[in-house]
Amino acid sequence: MWEFFVRSLDASTIFTLAALGELIGQRSGVLNVGIEGVMLFGATLGFIAAQSTGSYLLGFLVGIAIGGLLGLMHGFFSITLGVDQVVSGMGIWIMGFGLTTYIGNPYTGPLGMPRIPSILGLSPFFYLGIALVVITWFVLSKTSLGLRIRSVGENPSVAEVSGIDVAKTRYLCVTIGGMLMGLAGAVYSLDYNPVWNYNFLMGWGFIALALVFFSMWNPFILLSGSLLFGTLWQLSLNPQLVLPGVMSRYIWRMVPFAITLLVLLIMSTKWFRIKWGAAKPEALGQPYVKE
Amino acid sequence: MRIGSYELKLEKRGTLSNWQAASISILAIIFALALFSIIFILAGINPLSAYREIFSFAFINPYGLPPTINRFIFLLFCTYAFIIPFRAGLWNIGMTGQLYAGALGAFAVLFAFGGKASLSADLSLEIVIPFMLIAAALGGAVPGAIAGFLKGKYNINEIVVTMLLNFIIFWLVSFMIKEGGPFMNPGGRGESFELPPSVYAPLINNVPFTIFIALGLAVLIYFLFAKTKIGYQIRAYGQNPAAAEYAGISPFKIPLLVFTLGGAIAGLAGYHYFAAVPGVYKIARNYGFFGDLAFYGIICGLISLGNPIAAIPVALLFGGLSVGGRYVQGKLSMSFGLDYALLGVLMITLVVFQFFYRYKIVFIKIGKERTDVGVLR
Numbered sequence A: 001m002w003e004f005f006v007r008s009l010d011a012s013t014i015f016t017l018a019a020l021g022e023l024i025g026q027r028s029g030v031l032n033v034g035i036e037g038v039m040l041f042g043a044t045l046g047f048i049a050a051q052s053t054g055s056y057l058l059g060f061l062v063g064i065a066i067g068g069l070l071g072l073m074h075g076f077f078s079i080t081l082g083v084d085q086v087v088s089g090m091g092i093w094i095m096g097f098g099l100t101t102y103i104g105n106p107y108t109g110p111l112g113m114p115r116i117p118s119i120l121g122l123s124p125f126f127y128l129g130i131a132l133v134v135i136t137w138f139v140l141s142k143t144s145l146g147l148r149i150r151s152v153g154e155n156p157s158v159a160e161v162s163g164i165d166v167a168k169t170r171y172l173c174v175t176i177g178g179m180l181m182g183l184a185g186a187v188y189s190l191d192y193n194p195v196w197n198y199n200f201l202m203g204w205g206f207i208a209l210a211l212v213f214f215s216m217w218n219p220f221i222l223l224s225g226s227l228l229f230g231t232l233w234q235l236s237l238n239p240q241l242v243l244p245g246v247m248s249r250y251i252w253r254m255v256p257f258a259i260t261l262l263v264l265l266i267m268s269t270k271w272f273r274i275k276w277g278a279a280k281p282e283a284l285g286q287p288y289v290k291e
Numbered sequence B: 001m002r003i004g005s006y007e008l009k010l011e012k013r014g015t016l017s018n019w020q021a022a023s024i025s026i027l028a029i030i031f032a033l034a035l036f037s038i039i040f041i042l043a044g045i046n047p048l049s050a051y052r053e054i055f056s057f058a059f060i061n062p063y064g065l066p067p068t069i070n071r072f073i074f075l076l077f078c079t080y081a082f083i084i085p086f087r088a089g090l091w092n093i094g095m096t097g098q099l100y101a102g103a104l105g106a107f108a109v110l111f112a113f114g115g116k117a118s119l120s121a122d123l124s125l126e127i128v129i130p131f132m133l134i135a136a137a138l139g140g141a142v143p144g145a146i147a148g149f150l151k152g153k154y155n156i157n158e159i160v161v162t163m164l165l166n167f168i169i170f171w172l173v174s175f176m177i178k179e180g181g182p183f184m185n186p187g188g189r190g191e192s193f194e195l196p197p198s199v200y201a202p203l204i205n206n207v208p209f210t211i212f213i214a215l216g217l218a219v220l221i222y223f224l225f226a227k228t229k230i231g232y233q234i235r236a237y238g239q240n241p242a243a244a245e246y247a248g249i250s251p252f253k254i255p256l257l258v259f260t261l262g263g264a265i266a267g268l269a270g271y272h273y274f275a276a277v278p279g280v281y282k283i284a285r286n287y288g289f290f291g292d293l294a295f296y297g298i299i300c301g302l303i304s305l306g307n308p309i310a311a312i313p314v315a316l317l318f319g320g321l322s323v324g325g326r327y328v329q330g331k332l333s334m335s336f337g338l339d340y341a342l343l344g345v346l347m348i349t350l351v352v353f354q355f356f357y358r359y360k361i362v363f364i365k366i367g368k369e370r371t372d373v374g375v376l377r
Helices: A002-027 A035-053 A056-080 A085-107 A124-142 A144-154 A156-161 A166-192 A204-214 A219-237 A249-268 A270-276 B018-042 B047-059 B065-087 B095-112 B125-154 B158-177 B210-227 B229-239 B241-246 B253-276 B287-293 B296-303 B311-331 B338-358
Strands: B006-012 B359-365
Touching: A002 A035, A002 A056, A002 A124, A002 A144, A002 A166, A002 A204, A002 A219, A035 A056, A035 A085, A035 A166, A035 A204, A056 A085, A056 A166, A056 B338, A085 B296, A085 B338, A124 A144, A124 A166, A124 A219, A144 A156, A144 A166, A156 A166, A166 A204, A204 A219, A204 A249, A204 B158, A219 A249, A249 A270, A249 B125, A249 B158, B018 B047, B018 B296, B018 B338, B047 B065, B047 B311, B065 B095, B065 B125, B065 B210, B065 B229, B065 B253, B065 B287, B065 B296, B065 B311, B095 B125, B095 B158, B095 B253, B095 B287, B125 B158, B125 B253, B158 B287, B210 B229, B210 B253, B210 B311, B229 B241, B229 B253, B253 B287, B296 B311, B296 B338, B311 B338, B338 B359
Parallel strands: none
Antiparallel strands: B006 B359
């Protein structure tokens, strides 16, 4: 049971990191639907770097760097070129899915390195995730940088008039967001499940995307959502630990996705929106063109 | 930007003529293939000879051409499943799940007619195949309708919903065909029971009859958008949902309609690949591969700019490229996933070219007095 609990927290950490990256970008008004692609890239290249150099540190750095690069690329497409953000995000996802399948295939199999030591029984990334949630909350709601980011996400033309460089702020956010997603991928392939396989993520990125909508763009709700979905995901992988013999294991694999759908549905009802209000950044998904 | 005595300037395009759009799309494909040759070069292979192998296998070789045509039909269904919602400004990336659901629907009909019990079951072709087609379309329409309903009624992001449904149905198929599921092969292999030969899809010159459905859909969809009121409403909703609602177009019915139609067409793709392509005739263990192929439909739809007629040559080309890619990968002993890599490169090139659908580069000769001008945008 303790093992299950630890694994659930590990899974939650990956959801937290990836969704936090998406949250930061969305707060500045840029939607990136390509999280899964960025994670696949971070995971695959991080895995290859770690395996060929024998250094975990290098693996994580490569994962973060490729994530940042892809974030920057999404920024270039959607901010500078003004391409539809959904098109660009889909492009990054399909590119990640396609290229990592080809690049990673010769590395199929286990990582073959000693496991990363745990701190007080938990993965060090769990603590990092919590710290990043607090930092993100602090920066977004207590600092002038956070105010800038939020105003760019709410109303870019007003922000521009008040002297904020919209493009620069958005670039900053998507790049940092991409780095977090890349890190999330590297944590998956180097710590959570150090085995490379074709399209191993199977939906983590899309659940992370749904988590951001679920969080109503609040880092703390996002953290609790990640804990919930991490546990659920772990349960779907190992249902026999908690409920042995109930339902086929394939049915269990559907459960996290079905519950995500259900949660999105409840959150989108009129009742919920009136009760809790919606904090969706006003300018989310709209390219900003300086007149 | 300045080059010599010319100034390079980007200009916003007005409306794009068909020929302009087509030439940009062709340029995008050529560019992607050029970019893709880097992968061959990195693997130490001459890209020109690799492309010659790909094209000659896919379009000339008697062993390569039938798979190309089968894949072309499949991609065309997937493209139309993408295009119809796309014209309404909505993203259907759930073709994967919808086609699995379609395949499950078709096999459910066989199951009901006793096709699982015996391979030698003598079923009537004229009765069973229409039922299978209808069930496949209905099967695909269900997940489509769910996505459309949630978008129309609650405005839930359709990308997230269709993707979640993809995973749900992926595991549903595993449940049905593996580990004692109802559709499991009696031999105990982790795949579905096989089609009785009496209901193999009729072939014309070795090509399944589904090609006529696919090409017929091209014409129907063209007319839907060009001539009918509902087609006009879909386009109006796609251009500006708020204005369309003001003009009395239901913001609930349009998403529901386009996703249901798209899902039904994707369901036919499931029938086609699992029940009509010679040599398959079952939901294979590696059904995930066919689902992944469906993503080529997104690229076809984007490159053809939502035009169902233009999608025909594009789907043929990509069908051939993916078949030929798989072939050279084996022949030149390259790493697995060449067709996946091609998918990725095509997609990202297309994203960049989205920019050129809206802007064009013009060269202006700079006079002496204008040397200070040099804006990129």
